[in-house]
Amino acid sequence: MIKTQDLSVSYAARSALSHITLDIAQGEFVLITGPSGCGKSTLAYALSGLIPNSISARLTGKVEIGGLDTQVNCLSEIVQQVGIVLQNPSAQLFHLCVEDEVAFGPRNLGLDESEVRRRIDWALKATGTEELRKRKPAELSGGQKQCVAIASVIAMRPKILILDEPTASLDVLSTQKVLETLRILNEMYAITIVIVEHRLAEVACMASRLILMKNGQILMNGNLGMFLSDLNLRDGLGLRRMANEPKAAWETLIQSKAQSLKNEKPLLTLTHVSAGYNNSKVIQDIDLTIYPGDFVALVGDNGSGKSTLGLVAAGVLKPFSGQVRYLDGTRPRPGLDVAMLFQNPADQLFTDSVDEEMAFAPRNFQVFEPEQHKQILEETDLMAWRDHRPMMLSVGQQQRTALGACLGLRPRLLILDEPTLGQDWGHLQRLMDFLTMLNEQGTAILLISHDYKLVHHYARHILLMKNGRICLSGKPRQQQNIEKEERVIYETLNA
Secondary structure (H helix, E strand, O other), rough: EEEEEEEEEOOEEEEEEEEEEEEEEEEEEEEEEEOOOOOHHHHHHHHHHHHHOOOOOEEEEEEEEOOOOOOOOOOHOOOOOOEEEOHHHHHHHOOOHHHHHHHHHHHHOOOOOHHHHHEEEEEEEHHOHHHHHHOOHHHHHHHHHHHHHHHHHOOOOEEEEEEEEOOOOOHHHHHHHHHHHHHHHHHHHEEEEEEEEEOHHHOOOOOOOOEEOOOEEEEEEEEEHHHHHHHHHHHHHHOOOOOOOOOOHHHHHEEEEEOOOOOOOOOOOEEEEEEOOOEEEEEEEEEEOOOOOHHHEEEEOOOOOOHHHHHHOOOOOOOEEEEEEOOOOOOOOOOEEEEEEOOOOOHHOOOOOOHHHHHHHHHOOOOHHHHHHHHHHHOOHHHHHHHOOOHHHHHHHHHHHEEEHHOOOOOOOOEEOOOOOOOOOHHHHHHHHHHHHHHOOEEEEEEEEHHHHHHHOOOOOEEEEEEOOEEEEEEEEOOOOHHHHHHHHHHHOOO
């Protein structure tokens, strides 16, 4: 189905892929992984025909998709063979209604309306987005947008489906639904699946082959047992352990306990806060107090209101009612008192280089410190990329750039909205260890995430949101035995 011969891709002077020769047969389920910035997304773009037909990049060598040469055949022909779900779902959603979004592809295939309706219903049910049918995509949460993007692609029933980190913004239930849909597409419809992922456990038992990348080249191409048996290789590349994410609800993973009162002044207080968009409430009657040095995780299903609460706490979104007060009753100053890393890093990147991006705010407020600037570049592992344009980097590198820009003013409260996108565990752990050091020095952190491992490894307190309200407050339960879980997965794959 897919063949590449001596494939190389570069953006301007930067090489992204180097001499890749690869065959993917019809009906395969292939998992592509590797450290952040290794070229995974670029390979996905090349295998889908977006490079060189839509994304500006120089391609040498050859890519064939279902017998079509991506440098000879036009994109309108290629998309009848292959569909792709991008890391940033907003980039491929443009209709005013979810139902119209999902219908767009099938209608452009010239299908009759009855078949279009059947495909809409099937795709929405498969991704658990039936209740969103009449909603505006722009008003959905990041995880909901991801599900809608997947629905819009699978509704076209492509012969090949490529997905770039499809579970990064999904809650446990949505992840299970999406992966079960992919399994059915692969097993019942013989659709070839190529999935780029950092979270390996969710996909490991479904994939027939693993492709491991490093520095734009294929380091390993074989079964997952080969990869699992080489723990030094995995740890050396900073990749995640293969431990399973728990299938249980968050309620069972949190030990209910009221947050103890502190003698010091609160850093940020939200009192009876309700907020949303276009006069529609997303969060209701929120009471929240954050103290200096707190490390709080905000968890909950897609669409529960976590990002909206983060925007209100950051001073970016004005509430409908209630009060948001910083320290002695003042309003928080976005960026200075409270900084927020958005789900989509492209929303907060605007300069011509990584270096300039991280230095912009400190220089603007005349508090730039060269040594602190250098430390942030080093901790985000972007020193070698400091002269590059942020929009030319991988999504993971863009996210670290945006985080570095947030840290430049040393805010008293840092809000992280799904910081795992595009990040291998090595980079993520290094960043979180740096943030833990700042936390120990008094910086408060509010972590918004679906990632069980990240939350339980770093947060000291957890808040669970449901239907726009905080319904449970407590601390993480004892972590499960990761090594034992990994051993079980290894034995299952090699049975």
